[in-house]
Amino acid sequence: MAASQQNSQQTGFDIIIIGAGPAGLALARMLGDMELKIAVIERHGEKVLQEPPEDGRDIALTHSSEATMRALGMWAYLPEDQIGLIRDAKVVNGTSPFALHFAAQGSGAEYLGRIVPNHLIRKAAYEVVRDQPGLTLLCDSEVVAVATDTTGGHVSLKDGRQLEAALIVAADSRFSATRRKMGIATHSTDFGRTVIVCEMTHELSHDDTAFECFHYDQTLAILPMHGLKSSVVVTLPSTRADAVMAMAPEAFAADIAARFDMRLGRMQLASARHAYPLVGVLARSFVANRFALIGDAAVGMHPVTAHGYNLGLSGAGLLADELHKARQTGRDLGDMAGLRAYESTHRRAVLPLYHGTNALVRLFTDDRPPARLLRDVALRLGNFLPPVKSGILRQLTHIEKRER
């Protein structure tokens, strides 16, 4: 029987997670050995979780994320022929022939990272919790009110149900309505840009190399997928996004191939194109009384540095560690000391990545000549200063160490 059909009338839980995205479901799985009563509330129907629609996002995963997903059993649900390998990465500035080059070879790692379509990650996250004992999946459910007090957290659903738990966790996206209902402010940056993502097949091998090309009017990232296929990420001013989305597939493909200097030969569109407005969001606090934010609800990253879900997984892991500790020492799951420990460790990892990514985006989208020059200098310095380069490489492959 699916977890959703069990206990659907139950109203008292240990933990309520709002949002059955890849972060919320991963957290639920991480708590699977604690014999807890967990409710996961999701506004979409269960069919969407079973067969998530393809959304154009291909997620670059660090070694740490891969290890976590293997430990959670998620990796086993990813079809092998959908897992790409990133061995090398190159960053190119405009028409300069110089590239900042990160190679797995010599770094001690066999590869820099993996790349997997987001809808398959979402499906894998659902598969590992669907029969989890003690887990109640409440799909097609809309949260209308959330509040916490000294006794617990209280959630009201649109259908009139009132749920209670010792702790409420919001994993309901970077535009989290729960975060707002709990009065947590954010630092947010609307980059005024839109990212268009799609998959493309091509004539020549990508040699497992990811490219980030900062052209002066748009940014192009080409990420190697399995076989002769790449994930293409075009970032451009939002005023031009509609026109690019409306281009005929052949014209779009020819334009991308030309912008990429025909490095992959002729290219063809292999999926629908999806557009996302670029907004970076950082919650001012990740916790409140009996309340925690995880995933994009805590930090919604600009995708250029590919840290979003990697941070989502590591943050969920840190919170899970604190909840395990609370249980082992007989403390309340909503105990503020544990929540604060989660917040401070996660925030230490998040802050440099969030602000560093935003600074990088500003530098690489500034068309003025001094910025162009600074970009070139930054790339050359990055290449020739081994500590800088190895630091970036470490970030590409690992994020933060967990205790468990």
Ligand SMILES: Cc1cc2nc3c(=O)[nH]c(=O)nc-3n(C[C@H](O)[C@H](O)[C@H](O)COP(=O)(O)OP(=O)(O)OC[C@H]3O[C@@H](n4cnc5c(N)ncnc54)[C@H](O)[C@@H]3O)c2cc1C
């Ligand atoms: C173009 C693009 C490329 C990316 N590339 C990478 C990459 O290479 N590497 C990387 O690590 N990350 C990447 N990311 C980021 C990654 O996709 C996100 O970090 C990740 O999907 C966030 O997962 P989440 O579970 O926090 O949130 P979401 O995936 O947003 O899921 C939130 C869930 O909550 C549900 N929900 C929302 N509101 C409510 C509500 N009120 N009540 C109930 N349910 C609700 C939603 O239906 C959804 O199921 C990329 C993002 C984009 C846009």
